[in-house]
Amino acid sequence: ENAALLKAIIENAIDGIITIDERGIVESINPSACKLFQYEPHEVIGKNVSMLMPQPYRQEHDHYINRYQTTGKPHIIGIGREVTGLRKDGTQFPFRLGVSDVNFSGRKIYAGFIHDLSREKEAEDKLKEYT
Ligand code: HEM
Numbered sequence: 001e002n003a004a005l006l007k008a009i010i011e012n013a014i015d016g017i018i019t020i021d022e023r024g025i026v027e028s029i030n031p032s033a034c035k036l037f038q039y040e041p042h043e044v045i046g047k048n049v050s051m052l053m054p055q056p057y058r059q060e061h062d063h064y065i066n067r068y069q070t071t072g073k074p075h076i077i078g079i080g081r082e083v084t085g086l087r088k089d090g091t092q093f094p095f096r097l098g099v100s101d102v103n104f105s106g107r108k109i110y111a112g113f114i115h116d117l118s119r120e121k122e123a124e125d126k127l128k129e130y131t
Contacts (some may be wrong), residue, residue: 016114
């Protein structure tokens with residue numbers, strides 16, 4: 001069945017996948033994203049996605065979403081951005097964020113795709129030490 005196939009793909013994806021509603025409330029989070037942010041699904045679902053980011057983004061994120069909804073002008077959607085995530089233990093990590101706008105059964109949701117860049121950043125920093 002198609003829905004089961006899609007579920008299996010999301011469950012086994014290497015990258016983190018998080019969906020939010022139009023107010024920024026987390027509706028789903030896949031195992032890769034749970035591992036990256038160190039949370040269990042129930043600790044994140046129903047909460048604002050801003051809990052997964054450091055300041056000043058945490059404070060501004062609702063505004064970013066509102067601005068997109070009122071102006072229709074994207075800053076990350078369809079573009080991508082390197083951003084910083086906040087883990088449960090308080091440490092931060094860099095990742096590539098992709099966001100897509102999804103029309104799902106008559107309402108709007110957003111899907112965020114999280115590609116960890118920790119290793120690349122570490123290698124870059126090591127290289128800088130020697131130059
Ligand atoms: C917009 C940061 C995660 C959905 C933005 C903007 C920033 C940002 C800085 C506005 C960009 C600008 O105005 O130039 C972050 C950070 C995250 C994060 C630091 C770390 C966890 C997510 C996730 C989703 C998401 C996981 C979706 C599931 C959106 C949406 C917008 C937005 C819908 C507005 C549309 C747009 O500007 O294109 N975010 N975000 N964000 N973000 Fe996030």
